[in-house]
Amino acid sequence: MHELSIASSVVDSVLEFIDTHEVKKVLTVRLAVGELSYVETEQLRFCYSAITQETAMENSTLEIESVAAVVVCPQCDYRGSPKYWEDALSAAPIPTLECPHCHSTVEPVQGHDCAIKTIQFIACADEMPGNRRKQ
Amino acid sequence: MIQTIEASPDEIYDIELEHSLLEANAKLAKENRALLDRHGIAAIDVMGAIGSGKTTLIGSLVGRLKDRLGIAVLNGDATTSTDADLIAGQNVPVVQIATVNGCHLDANLVGKALRKIDLAKLKLIFIENIGNLICPAEFPLGSKARVVVVSVTEGQYMVRKHPHMFFGADVVVINKIDLASAMEVSVADLIADVHKLKPGIKVIPTSCKNGAGLDELTSSLLAV
Structure with missing residues (x-):
């Protein structure tokens, strides 16, 4: 259940943002979750809705976008999607760190992080925050 | 009761944050690493399922190495100190890290533990x-x-059931191989599964019961 740690980290970060900005209500928090990170999105949503109660984030929507893995091979300079293990046990193929070209070990360069991308919120009345993009 | 706030469009803002949720831990991990490097200490993070034999394996390695070099052990355990007590019997410094309900250690807890021992x-x-x-x-x-x-x-499928665990690993231990035939589990197939996920990674079959593989594991860990 490290989803609770991740959800707490989301909430802490957003509440910190609220503390330093004129925010009336948070509408949506968008996350980017890497294919190689081990985050179970349904558990994450559950933890998020539980711990945002009675905060300025209550009833906000958590949108989760998946970020595809990109790997590079130090041996043959391959850069692209990982090789997948098609007939492993799971319903979906499992990404591996085997180079699809030369079979040596690749390094993941994308898809191993979990990050907050954007926050959508209603600003307090009469506030025109600088460097913010109006929707 | 849920109250609804009707937003007029000009009051809604969308801010790009690009804030990594794993970064705070990664930063503390780097600080731990810098502290350890300054003292010329190599730390080995031993991960595995409940009952995989982590404590016994660490105990065996400590027994082999403690007269040759200074060793300490940080024992993560949700509630009990049984593992820490077992290792402490070998007269090396042990810090128990009680995570209470936490399902993993993090760099902050390890940093705190490192400050408890004479490095x-x-x-x-x-x-x-x-x-x-x-x-x-x-x-x-x-x-x-x-x-x-x-x-x-x-069981036979533990590796492919948990692929993510192996991506960041440097050494994989297949433990309790003395029980392989009783369990009807193929050690060779487990090794093949690990190599399918991460080719070239060192995989060492061990048994703490009869000592198989422990010399190889000891020299591999000293070489990291």
Whole structure:
């Protein structure tokens, strides 16, 4: 259940943002979750809705976008999607760190992080925050 | 009762944050690593499922190495100190890290534990992570190497069931191989599964019961 740690980290970060900005209500928090990170999105949503109660984030929507893995091979300079293990046990193929070209070990360069991308919120009345993009 | 706020469009803002949720831990892990490097200490993060034999394995390695170099052990455990007590019997410094309900160690807890011991006399620290083959993968601790322990008693498919755990590993131990035939589990197939996920990674079959593989594991860990 490290989803609770991740959800707490989301909430802490957003509440910190609220503390330093004129925010009336948070509408949506968008996350980017890497294919190689081990985050179970349904558990994450559950933890998020539980711990945002009675905060300025209550009833906000958590949108989760998946970020595809990109790997590079130090041996043959391959850069692209990982090789997948098609007939492993799971319903979906499992990404591996085997180079699809030369079979040596690749390094993941994308898809191993979990990050907050954007926050959508209603600003307090009469506030025109600088460097913010109006929707 | 849920109250609804009607937003007029000009009041809604969309801010790009690009804030990594794993970064705070990663930063503390780097600080731990810098502290360990300054003292010339290699830390080994030992991860694996509950009952995979992490404590016994660490105990065996400590027994082999403690007269040659300064060793300490950080024992992660949700509630009990049984593992820490076992290792402390070997007269090496032990810090128990009680995560209470936490399912993994994080760099902050390890940093706190490191401040509890005298680092001056140490060369090697084993960090026993919480018994869990999922969550610890996301949380580097500042160790020089990460070891994943899988035992044959967990069945034939433990590796492919938990692929993410092996991506960040430096050494994989297939433990309790003395029980392989009783369990009808193929050690060779477990090794092949690990190599399918991460080719070229060192995989060492061990038994703490008869000592198989422990010399090879000891020299592999000293070489990291």
